Amino acid sequence: MPSQWKLHKPLVSLAFPYVVAALNNGVGVKPAMGWNPYNAFACAATEAMYHTQAQSVVSLGLLAVGYQYINLDCGWQATSRDSAGKFQWSNKTLPAGVPALATFVHNLGLKFGVYTDLGVFACDTVGGTAHFIGSLGHETSDVASYASWGADYVKVDNCFAVNSTDFVDFDPPISIKDHFTTMRDALAAAGRPILFSACEWGVQDPARWPGGSVANSWRISNDIGPPNSWDNIFRIMNQVVPITGFAAPGGFNDLDMLEVGNSGLTTAEQQTHFAFWAAAKSPLIISTDLTKASTQTLNILKNTRIIALNQDSLGKSIAFKRRYTNDHDVWSGPLSDGSTVALVINWQDSSRSLTFNLADVGFSSATATDLITGTSLGKITQTLAAHGSIVLKLTNAITAPTPTFTFYPAASGALAGGAITRVVNSSLTVVGFVGNGGTLTLSNVDGGASGGTKLLSFDYINGDVTFSNTACSNCRNTLVSVNGGTAVQVQMPISAQSWDILLSGYMVSLPGFKPGKTNTITLSNPSAFTPDFYRVGVAV
Ligand SMILES: *[C@@H]1O[C@H](CO)[C@@H](O)[C@H](O)[C@H]1NC(C)=O
Ligand SMILES: *[C@@H]1O[C@H](CO)[C@@H](O)[C@H](O)[C@H]1NC(C)=O
Numbered sequence: 001m002p003s004q005w006k007l008h009k010p011l012v013s014l015a016f017p018y019v020v021a022a023l024n025n026g027v028g029v030k031p032a033m034g035w036n037p038y039n040a041f042a043c044a045a046t047e048a049m050y051h052t053q054a055q056s057v058v059s060l061g062l063l064a065v066g067y068q069y070i071n072l073d074c075g076w077q078a079t080s081r082d083s084a085g086k087f088q089w090s091n092k093t094l095p096a097g098v099p100a101l102a103t104f105v106h107n108l109g110l111k112f113g114v115y116t117d118l119g120v121f122a123c124d125t126v127g128g129t130a131h132f133i134g135s136l137g138h139e140t141s142d143v144a145s146y147a148s149w150g151a152d153y154v155k156v157d158n159c160f161a162v163n164s165t166d167f168v169d170f171d172p173p174i175s176i177k178d179h180f181t182t183m184r185d186a187l188a189a190a191g192r193p194i195l196f197s198a199c200e201w202g203v204q205d206p207a208r209w210p211g212g213s214v215a216n217s218w219r220i221s222n223d224i225g226p227p228n229s230w231d232n233i234f235r236i237m238n239q240v241v242p243i244t245g246f247a248a249p250g251g252f253n254d255l256d257m258l259e260v261g262n263s264g265l266t267t268a269e270q271q272t273h274f275a276f277w278a279a280a281k282s283p284l285i286i287s288t289d290l291t292k293a294s295t296q297t298l299n300i301l302k303n304t305r306i307i308a309l310n311q312d313s314l315g316k317s318i319a320f321k322r323r324y325t326n327d328h329d330v331w332s333g334p335l336s337d338g339s340t341v342a343l344v345i346n347w348q349d350s351s352r353s354l355t356f357n358l359a360d361v362g363f364s365s366a367t368a369t370d371l372i373t374g375t376s377l378g379k380i381t382q383t384l385a386a387h388g389s390i391v392l393k394l395t396n397a398i399t400a401p402t403p404t405f406t407f408y409p410a411a412s413g414a415l416a417g418g419a420i421t422r423v424v425n426s427s428l429t430v431v432g433f434v435g436n437g438g439t440l441t442l443s444n445v446d447g448g449a450s451g452g453t454k455l456l457s458f459d460y461i462n463g464d465v466t467f468s469n470t471a472c473s474n475c476r477n478t479l480v481s482v483n484g485g486t487a488v489q490v491q492m493p494i495s496a497q498s499w500d501i502l503l504s505g506y507m508v509s510l511p512g513f514k515p516g517k518t519n520t521i522t523l524s525n526p527s528a529f530t531p532d533f534y535r536v537g538v539a540v
């Protein structure tokens, strides 16, 4: 069965530009910063460990640079409610109880977060058939308990959301939004400002939920780990591409808790991970054992120039600008002082010299400061470690002229080998089933007076979202051949989680054009499907 046109529920079409309405509950105006045990300790954190880690946040100077929440994760709950139906903690995990832990945390000058699940049960099992308590159907009562215990933050997970046997459902047959709006309303009635961190794993595209943000942050993807790996970082970066525009003060895309300090990523990869999360306005929740944190770990986590990107009052995320497939990515976004942050990621598996092309973020000239080291740069060429990155603050920027394109509609190309047109709506027809034998060839393409290398701009739909790592996680590869020459691999991230929203302006420079209007461009992939194409622009 062709899976490429599978529609994910619910189908929500949004007109661009984005209309962003954030949750106005007085907290979470900036992305949350704090500590949570999960990536280091899974569900096994104890009261003593929470004490030690909270003390470390203070003594290591992490509170001083903004990390303020100490959050419970799985494992703290009881397996049953009390006789009045109230939420209970585990006396084994937290012998002194949650209010005492909240007081301990508050007395350190920190804020305190609890964790629950909007399902029949919480995610983890206790052993045998026993489960920790879920909050589904008990939202108001549970939130009242958390508020009375001193909670400032609630992370809400999504296990067993459908029924008592459906553990994790990435395509649930119910509206998950309804669960989370019930929780939002319960929190609004709690009589205490509580930051709402929704952990729905992005299964029903919460960034696009109609009516504005339901939570102060929403997870956009499946867990970052375990195991901790660069592939997970790549999967999550691709998944945020279509929704960066939904980040705003009070409501942010949550790319999941940090893996900085944990084994599985090199120092350069951890640096890239941290800078990307910060500039994408994700919550920055440390999730490593701080009693063992190295100087390198602390240097990454305490870089105040990178943290300032995250906490910038404008609250806008970096956006995807350009991918040089298997070589480097360029992302950028605006800051409140009128400057621009540009982030360049080295995809190569080895150290290399990389020259950042300012035109990729729309500028012909700018003054650049390296935000990892704080030094002013005369030139924008740097040596980058494998999977390392350049993070630049650009000021005094001069806007570059925007290229003009001649567009060739995909539907008017020659289709072969199974490629067919698909009507998306009354104004949009695309070509699908390109790849796996299907090809799309555009003819009579204008190479201009001199031919040579041309800038191409693709408008496409790719709704092939994934919750686990694949060969191209949350992306699809297209092989592009000019005039029958050697095909070039182009890796295209998802345009949405459904098959009806375009990604416009994916740029690639390709050589091999002849002067005049006799060029052809062929799109294919011998072993996988490509995105569905709307049109290809060729720079005039
Ligand atoms: C924890 O201990 C308290 C005090 O003894 C008790 O009231 C409560 O029921 C216990 N909770 C659980 C889940 O056993
Ligand atoms: C639970 O939900 C799943 C997924 O919708 C369904 O396949 C299964 O039959 C349900 N089980 C029960 C006991 O309702």
Ligand SMILES: *[C@@H]1O[C@H](CO)[C@@H](O)[C@H](O)[C@H]1NC(C)=O
Residues within 6 Å of the ligand: 013, 015, 016, 424, 425, 426, 427, 428, 500, 501, 502
């Ligand atoms: C068709 O879909 C495109 C892409 O999502 C959208 O921009 C456009 O507004 C839609 N047009 C109509 C008439 O619905």
